[in-house]
Amino acid sequence: MPSMTMIQALNSAMDVLLTKDPDIVVFGQDVGYFGGVFRCTDGLQKKHGVSRVFDTPIAEAGILATAVGMGAYGLRPIAEIQFADYIYPATDQLISEAARLRYRSGGEFTAPIVVRAPTGGGIFGGQTHSQSPEALFAHVCGLKTVIPSNPYDAKGLLIAAVEDDDPVIFFEPKRLYNGPFDGFHDRPVKPWSQHAASEVPEGYYSIPLGQAAIAREGSAVTVIAYGTMVHVALASAEEEGIDAEVIDLRTILPLDIDTIVASVKKTGRCVVVHEATRTGGFGGELIALVQEHCFYHLEAPIERVTGWDTPYPHALEWDYFPGPKRVGAALRRVLEA
Incomplete structure (x- = not known):
């Protein structure tokens, strides 16, 4: 391949x-x-x-x-x-x-x-x-x-x-576009997820919309992410040495709520990560859904790590992005709660 x-x-x-x-x-x-x-x-x-x-x-x-x-x-x-x-x-x-x-x-x-x-x-x-x-x-x-x-x-x-x-x-x-990056240091990262090694069949195949993927299995905390932030979450879990389960949504609508609920019920903790600004971001919807479906299984408040509520900063964009350090801090907070 x-x-x-x-x-x-x-x-x-x-x-x-x-x-x-x-x-x-x-x-x-x-x-x-x-x-x-x-x-x-x-x-x-x-x-x-x-x-x-x-x-x-x-x-x-x-x-x-x-x-x-x-x-x-x-x-x-x-x-x-x-x-x-x-x-x-x-x-x-x-x-x-x-x-x-x-x-x-x-x-x-x-x-x-x-x-x-x-x-x-x-x-x-x-x-x-x-x-x-x-x-x-x-x-x-x-x-x-x-x-x-x-x-x-x-x-x-x-x-x-x-x-x-x-x-x-x-x-x-x-x-x-040109390979997985950790979203903070702008350097290639280890291919954590199943298909990040970039092996792609030449011919026809399709992946059904509305099916999330487990990019990393774990039992301590669930991290929900998509796009670039999947690699940020994976890098953070590895660097922090945390047994995090990372869910790659792949499609945000239709949303694979079943995979999310199963993971959060298993771990009891949840962190949501996205690059977009915090207020009105899709993370708020994800948190509401986890709260609705998993309230009695949660052992800590749900955390979210996002871009800042500010017009996009040109020269300071690497400070704007959620990086492994910010995600790692959120993971530690939910584990210590």
Whole structure:
């Protein structure tokens, strides 16, 4: 099995899909001839043609409005928004059109579209290239939200997302594009999780949406994370020598509540980690669900480690990120409570 980065795995997924299904198209800013700002679509236009992989104007609302129309017509578009931060001008198309199309048409039309977008920080991109807006879309009924943490999952989840009949927001952590990092020192880390070694099949496979993965088994405390923060949690548990069970959500909607509940009932303690700002972040929803389902099993208050409630700091982004030290401190607090 070949070794792939997340960029290569995503490229492979789109190549497999374009080859398998003539109704699939890929489009967005610079995705064609140039191959995408992060090279995720490199070579796809040359192989599959300009009618299947093509560039668009810098008009995010137009890109996603086109995707919704294509989906209603019967195609399966993969639309790239160059950075997750740029998705805001198109939110009305996602919220008012894509998310509601199946329901308002009584099932006559669907919006089987996938919106790919690099998310999070790590490239010193400042406030307009580094945000983590997943909680905004988790609030919208009718949308599904996926955030992979490794190349193997990225390919399988993208294939499943494209084959889903409902709209999917597919956020790709930029810090993981070229390999797993600990999210603090910006250095590669030991492949803790099952598929972090980057072995990815060349052909077709899919990973069902809504199934979390146990990235590390443990019995002392449950850590719930997704995307880059999975590797931060794994690095923290290793450095602190804590028997933590790390859950990689993989999709935040649909959410695998059964895996979360089983783990927290086993450990009796829980820490939630995400890169996005604290207030209104998806961690608050996770904490509420754990409280509802596991209250009588909890032996300590639930902790959360997140980005700070501040506009994204350009020069200080490594202080903004939750790192192994901050996560480790939260783990120690819940164990000592």
